[in-house]
Amino acid sequence: MTATKAWMAGGVLLAGLVVLALSVGTQGFGWGDGGSLLLLRSPRVLAALAAGLALGIGGAAQQGVFRNPLADPGLTGVFGGALFGIAVLLGLFPEAAWHRAWFIPAAAFAGALGTSALLTLFGSGGSASRLLLTGLGLNAFTAAGTLVIASRSGESRELLTNGAYGDWLGMATLELTWLPVLLCLAAALLLLPLARSLDLLSFGEDSARGFGCDVGSSRRKAVLLTALAAAAATCLVGQVAFIGLLAPHLARALAGPRHAHVLPLSALLGAVLLLGADTIGRGLWPQAPLSAAAVTAVIGAPLFIWIARGRHE
Amino acid sequence: MSDALIQALGLGVEIAGRRIIDGVSLSATRGQTVAIVGPNGAGKTTLLRALAGLLPSEGELEVGGYDPRIIDAAACAQTRAYCAQKPVSAWDYRVSDLGEIIGDPAGYAHWLTKLQLGEFSDRRLSELSGGEQKGAHLAMAFAALEEPFGGALLLDEPAAALDLSRQEAVRQAIMAFAQAGAACVVATHDLSFAQRCDLVAVLSEGRLIAAGEPASTLTPAIISEVWGAWASSAS
Numbered sequence: 001m002t003a004t005k006a007w008m009a010g011g012v013l014l015a016g017l018v019v020l021a022l023s024v025g026t027q028g029f030g031w032g033d034g035g036s037l038l039l040l041r042s043p044r045v046l047a048a049l050a051a052g053l054a055l056g057i058g059g060a061a062q063q064g065v066f067r068n069p070l071a072d073p074g075l076t077g078v079f080g081g082a083l084f085g086i087a088v089l090l091g092l093f094p095e096a097a098w099h100r101a102w103f104i105p106a107a108a109f110a111g112a113l114g115t116s117a118l119l120t121l122f123g124s125g126g127s128a129s130r131l132l133l134t135g136l137g138l139n140a141f142t143a144a145g146t147l148v149i150a151s152r153s154g155e156s157r158e159l160l161t162n163g164a165y166g167d168w169l170g171m172a173t174l175e176l177t178w179l180p181v182l183l184c185l186a187a188a189l190l191l192l193p194l195a196r197s198l199d200l201l202s203f204g205e206d207s208a209r210g211f212g213c214d215v216g217s218s219r220r221k222a223v224l225l226t227a228l229a230a231a232a233a234t235c236l237v238g239q240v241a242f243i244g245l246l247a248p249h250l251a252r253a254l255a256g257p258r259h260a261h262v263l264p265l266s267a268l269l270g271a272v273l274l275l276g277a278d279t280i281g282r283g284l285w286p287q288a289p290l291s292a293a294a295v296t297a298v299i300g301a302p303l304f305i306w307i308a309r310g311r312h313e
Numbered sequence: 314m315s316d317a318l319i320q321a322l323g324l325g326v327e328i329a330g331r332r333i334i335d336g337v338s339l340s341a342t343r344g345q346t347v348a349i350v351g352p353n354g355a356g357k358t359t360l361l362r363a364l365a366g367l368l369p370s371e372g373e374l375e376v377g378g379y380d381p382r383i384i385d386a387a388a389c390a391q392t393r394a395y396c397a398q399k400p401v402s403a404w405d406y407r408v409s410d411l412g413e414i415i416g417d418p419a420g421y422a423h424w425l426t427k428l429q430l431g432e433f434s435d436r437r438l439s440e441l442s443g444g445e446q447k448g449a450h451l452a453m454a455f456a457a458l459e460e461p462f463g464g465a466l467l468l469d470e471p472a473a474a475l476d477l478s479r480q481e482a483v484r485q486a487i488m489a490f491a492q493a494g495a496a497c498v499v500a501t502h503d504l505s506f507a508q509r510c511d512l513v514a515v516l517s518e519g520r521l522i523a524a525g526e527p528a529s530t531l532t533p534a535i536i537s538e539v540w541g542a543w544a545s546s547a548s
Contacts, residue, residue: 067403199414202403203450206367210397211415211457212390257404258413 003261006254010268014049017275021045024283046181047172048275048292051233052243054184056270058229059244060251060262061191064198065222066124068131069249070308073230074241076123076131077115077138082227082234083163084142085111090156091149101179108231115142116227120219163238166293169278172236183232188267191225194218195259202257240293242300243270243277249307317342318496319364319465323372326356326363326519333359334370335519341496341512343463346487348507349500350531351516352540357500358398358469360516364498365395365467376465391464394457398469398500400450402438408449409434412456420456427489428452429482444474448483455486462494469500484509504531515539 022041023030030037055073062071062078073079089107096103115138123134143164150160162168197218200208208215233240251265274292277299281290317340326334334356341347349357363370366381366389374380377392406414408430412421425431430448438446451471458464471487472480484506491497491511499510507513513530515523517539523530 069403196414196416199406202406204397204401206362206365206395206397207400207450209367209386210365210390210393210395211453212387214386252404256410257406258410260413 003255003265006251006261006265007268009254010265010272014268014272014275017272017279018045018049020283021048021275021279024279024286026282026286026289043172043174043177044169044278045275047177047236048169048278049271050177050181050184051169051236051240052247052271052274053188053267054229054233054270055240055243055274056247056251056266056268057188057191057263058226058233059246059270060248060259060266061194061198061222061226061229062244063248064194064201064259064262065219065226066131067202067204070132070245070304071135072241072243072245073112073226074239074244075139075304076119076135077142078112078119078227078230079234079239079241080139080142080146081115082108082112082231083160083239084145085109085114085231086163086234087146087149087156087160090160091153094153094156101175105180105183105232105235108234109228111142112227112231112234113224116223120223163234165291166238166240166296167291168236168238169292170289177236180232180235183228184236187225187229187232191222191229192263194222194225195263198222198259198263237274237292240274240296242296242304243273245304245307246296246300247273249303317375318377318463319347319498320375321364321372322374324360324363324374325371326359326368328359328368333519334363336372337514337516337519337521339364339498339514339521339524341465341498343494343496344491345496345512346491346510347496347498347512347514348510348527349498349514349516350502350504350507351522354518355516355539356519357516359519361395361467361469361498361500364465365393367395377463390457391459393465393467394454395467396451396454396469396471398473400447402446405437405439407434408436408438408441411449411453415453415457417456417459420459421452424452424455424486425449427455427482427486429479442474444476444479447471447474448479451483451486455490458495461490464495466490466495466497467499468497470502471499472501472503472506504536507531 022038022045025041059072062073063069085107086104119134123131150157197213200211200213205215247266247270248262250269251262255261255265277295278292281292281295319341321339324337351357362368379392381389412418428448472483487497508527513527515530515535522539523535
């Protein structure tokens with residue numbers, strides 16, 4: 001399939017999904033009287049679109065910068081770091097956390113950046129398993145930290161637990177989502193110009209520098225913006241693995257591996273996947289909706305094993 | 314400064330406390346081909362990477378009028394192109410994608426054809442043999458310098474793993490690039506190609522044993538000293 005056809009197919013799918021997502025929910029099918037249900041569901045749909053877009057392009061950028069098809073901010077601990085950052089803020093300053101719209105995104109960004117820095121320091125430059133094992137360790141550490149804080153902060157406990165299960169889309173309102181949505185879009189737009197650098201990095205550090213890529217600067221930008229994308233997405237949906245893994249793989253399969261195609265198409269497919277997962281979770285079980293994270297894990301986990309197996313062989 | 318396109322004076326490289334290159338001085342002017350030869354472990358690849366400004370090194374270095382260690386990567390790429398000994402790719406690009414990535418698909422296609430690889434343009438890298446993949450990356454290096462005149466081309470074992478016909482195509486491409494006004498430095502085990510170069514630098518244990526025209530550097534005495542000494546120390 002050519003990149004143009006992939007774009008058209010993805011665009012049509014996304015448009016159909018948006019209509020469907022706006023039509024299903026716990027209060028029945030349709031848009032309600034005078035579009036009341038439409039207004040109610042819009043922030044959730046917007047949040048899922050923006051978070052999916054950020055997760056997709058963030059995953060593609062992380063795979064590019066680490067030259068590793070198994071990299072995914074959800075698996076490498078960057079989402080865990082973002083949620084841990086939010087947990088620290090809610091645990092230490094539960095009252096102050098909601099005073100400014102940017103406090104929670106800033107805490108998530110600090111956490112995501114911290115884990116990204118540790119991942120770069122300890123996990124990069126070696127084999128694929130080194131990166132994933134470092135990510136596993138960071139995931140375990142941040143999850144434990146979030147759990148400890150959640151267990152000791154009564155009013156934030158449920159909130160943080162829901163975040164760990166990727167179940168925050170249900171509480172999306174325009175007041176809560178506008179800033180993370182803008183940050184998702186900003187991170188995605190700023191990642192797009194790194195396409196050529198990510199292509200050159202795929203040839204190894206020497207070759208990339210030989211062809212004029214400022215390796216250090218490109219890596220720093222990609223890591224920073226991936227952390228921003230992960231942090232903003234976490235603020236909207238909580239922890240969701242596999243979107244950042246699946247979207248770039250699908251993009252490469254559809255349009256080839258050049259990052260000029262992979263980055264924007266991963267964003268589109270990430271939005272399709274997350275909104276699709278959320279809509280399935282709500283549509284199939286309207287009285288007890290499944291979180292988007294649970295649906296993506298059901299699809300993503302077997303695929304991850306398949307990709308890892310293919311890579312090993 | 315002289316009209317040399319590549320000028321290294323007392324170049325030294327130390328990696329993890331071990332001296333890999335020690336006080337190497339080397340120069341190449343427009344139109345010259347230089348072969349860096351020596352046994353395995355002599356430091357050929359490290360010297361080439363140092364000349365390309367890809368490694369921290371001591372001593373004086375100028376390539377195309379600039380010190381590649383201090384100018385920014387984009388400016389540096391205007392003055393010199395480099396192809397690694399074993400180029401890799403994390404993703405399975407189509408061969409033609411490589412031309413798009415360096416921003417000169419027409420130039421890339423031209424050099425791909427020169428290297429007898431034009432027919433592979435639509436294939437994926439994974440469908441090519443190791444030698445053919447190396448050729449696809451070599452074409453990137455040739456095409457990356459917009460204008461050979463005044464540029465430096467640094468190639469590490471460019472003809473390794475290629476069949477005889479393509480080896481000759483690579484050699485002729487290097488000679489043609491030099492004739493167009495570039496300085497070409499090639500690290501190689503191929504002494505017959507070294508004989509055809511303008512200058513040969515013989516390296517052993519990181520030090521320059523001899524440098525000059527092939528007739529004065531690839532002598533039986535030097536070959537015996539360098540390769541023989543290495544063989545006996547290896548055993």
